[in-house]
Amino acid sequence: MTETREAAPGSLPIDLAIETHGLVKRFGHRSAVDGIDLAVPRGAVYGFLGPNGSGKTTTIRVLLGLASANGGEIRVLGREMPQQLASVLPEVGALVEGPGFYPFLSGAANLLRLDSADRHASSATRHRRVNEALDRVGLGHAAGKKVRAYSLGMKQRLGLANAMLRPRELLVLDEPTNGLDPQGTREVRSLVRSLAAGGTTVFVSSHLLAEVEQMCTHVGVMSAGRLVAQGPLDELRSAGQAHVLVRTPDGERAARVLARLGLVPGEAPGHGVIQGNGLDGIEPEEIVAALVADGVRVRGFSVENATLEERFVSLTGEGFDVVG
Incomplete structure (x- = not known):
């Protein structure tokens, strides 16, 4: 049964794709993530916003079971993590800390190998799904090119294609527009919107305000390991x-x-x-x-109304990159 978060009296409960309570991750005596309470509604495009070093990637690694938490509770797609990691991860596509591929293989060959390692993926549809994923991210023309000849932006696109090899309930993208030119950035933005329109929850980590404002429906603002604000984008802006x-x-x-x-x-x-x-x-x-x-x-x-940049500065007292 899917868990829901209690809403205000008289309103409907909120169905959450990601939920944490008091999440803590420490490295020695330093708290990289300091007691955060995430609430990511299903079907949302949630922008996880903050300057580099604010704890965004560490949070994502803990959510996906790539690092263990020092405290708090985590639920992803209604199930406790990391206890139910094996049942949750097949429903999650992710691009974290940049993609890693075999440079001597082509883009298509890399995806075929990765898909064959997924015991939940159908071998009968493997080639079709790989070709479709490459086309969706604009790499159909470079499917046979060796990855060592790919630019940074092309590798980023290949990582997105890997995250979408199968239909997912949740897509987690860490800085998905890193290395992309303006046209590629617009295409990723359009792709994220189309995925959300199809019912996928998209969790996007970024330090670029302009991208978050154009792509996301909900926002969480991180600063020095703390979640200083979160909610619908329009409400966050109007609160300023x-x-x-x-x-x-x-x-x-x-x-x-x-x-x-x-x-x-x-x-x-x-x-x-x-x-x-x-x-x-x-x-x-x-x-x-x-x-x-x-x-x-x-x-x-x-x-x-206040811009998202103005709201961020008022919450944290610091600024960061506002353009890509």
């Missing part, structure tokens, strides 16, 4: 402070009005634009009325 943008030639006067209303004038995104941060409980109409009443010539006005 919204701000107003006023386009006016009367910048100093507009800034004084915003300050009087309790908004903190901030860095403007362009010439002739004043930003007011900390919008909380003030109706936009009130702000415009106050500006006009004070003689400010308002040529444009908008209210914008």
